[in-house]
Amino acid sequence: MTTNAATPAALLDAALGGDPGRPLVTFYDDATGERVELSVATFANWVAKTANLLQDDLGAQPGDRLALLLPAHWQTAVWLLAGFSAGVVVAPGGDPAAADLVVSGPDTLEAALACRGERVALALRPLGGRFPQPPAGFADYAVEVPGQGDRFAPYAPVGPDAPALELPGGEVLTAGEVVARARASAAELGLEPGARLLSGRAFDGWDGLAAGLLAPLAADASVVLCRHLDRLPADQLAKRKDAERVTRDV
Structure with missing residues (x-):
């Protein structure tokens, strides 16, 4: 179902065309006791609303750099x-001073103020x-x-050659390269359609981003994403x- 998807957005579209009611991201925070489960359809709705916010209200342009100062969390997966x-270059843990936009959690607000x-x-x-x-x-x-539209259409098409992800260290992957690496990571993790991967990895590099969302998405699998997993007996x-x-599990 996802074999011909050339961009991360196309992977999500393919998942919607399959079984939109199946779980995609199940999130636990073992510091607060929170559990949230998002189906493919619910996750895609959050993505659409957030992309509309980016494009329309925040004025993000294709190629703009978005510093993402967030932990492993279901909302981080949505922003990714x-x-x-929307065609922006997402930089997890990126330098806010060098970014066009910044998204911050409560613990990094002071650093995020460096973004102009x-x-x-x-x-x-x-x-x-x-x-x-x-x-x-x-x-x-x-x-x-909440008030953003439930469907998203980029003003300019986002193709596989568009820059998409800036990893810590400065390596930039195109949308097509993100998909290719996600499929490779899914194979390395042994993910098949319907698999359930538990990940406690941080979103501070490719391995965490892949395990926490991209590899399960590429494999028609799902993720149980755990924050503060070290607190769980x-x-x-x-x-x-x-x-x-x-x-x-990883």
């Missing part, structure tokens, strides 16, 4: 695909909740995104793997 869909362009803040609260008091100099994602981790029908 939204950036790819648009700034968006995520509270990372359960259920996508907003900040009690919006941070000065930032748009609150939870306030801005071994017996509870075993119970989670059983309850979530995990077939692989």
Whole structure:
């Protein structure tokens, strides 16, 4: 179903054309007890709304650099695909001072102020909740995104040769290269359609981004994405793997 997809956005479209009701991202935060499960359709809706926010309200242009200062989180996965869909270059952990836009979690707001362009803040609260008091100099994602459109169409087509992802260290991958690496990572992880991968890796490099979203998406699989997994006792981790029908873990 995904063999001909040439961009990350096309991978998501292919997943929607299959079984849109199946889980894609199941997120746990073991510091707060939060659990969120997003189907392919729900995840795609968040991506569409976020891409519309990027393109229309924030004025992002194809090729703009988006510094993503966020931990491994379901909302980070949404921003990653939204950036790819809008044609911006997503830079996880990138330098805000060198970026056209920045998206920050609550712990990196001071650093994010170095960005001279648009700034968006995520509270990372359960259920996508907003900040009690919006941070000065930032748009609150939870306030801005609900009113965005449920469908997204880029003003300019985003093809496989468009720059898409800047990895820590400066390597830039095109959209097509992201897809190719995602498929390669899926094969290395032994992911097949329907697999459930549990990942506790940070989104600070390719391995974490692949395990946390891109490889399962490329393989028609799903991910159980865990933040603060080191706080979960071994017996509870075993119970989670059983309850979530995990077939692989990293």
